[in-house]
Amino acid sequence: MIGYRVKSLREERKMSISELSAKSGVAKSYISSLERNLQTNPTILVLEKIARILCINVDALLNEQADKGMDEEWMEIMQDVMGAGISKEEMREFIEDRK
Template structure:
């Protein structure tokens, strides 16, 4: 079950088996065995490395029933920022206008450096 979950998230992230193995510093054959559930009990260290590369919480690999785990992980800081925008009355359709303003300010700052 863990292996199926790793393969599912790996494919959603656009990694090949070889790429994930290289980034997690494990052999391709070992990762393949994990994904095919031939090696059903990988070490915690290996699971942490895989989770870090896939940018998910370790629980996302261990709990296939979690809805949140199928989505990309969002940093809490961004969630808080969006909540603050909503609190001050920002609507979704207004974001594009502010995006343009932010891009302009960023461009100005880069020019003045």
């Protein structure tokens, strides 16, 4: 089930396995095995890495009923933020400064 969710979410985001692998730091072969349900017991660390790149919570990978994540525009913005190397702490500071 987790593999199906990873593949489905990755494809929704028009992302290749290679791209997900490069951005998450999880081996391409591992992601492929996960998506084909050959690997059925990934660690939380692996799920966190994948979920971060897919802009979702780990819960969304584990539970089909969980929040499906952000809309596409927010997802693109967050990917731009991560690509620019902005940390979570910097984002929190930015948000706090705006309040």
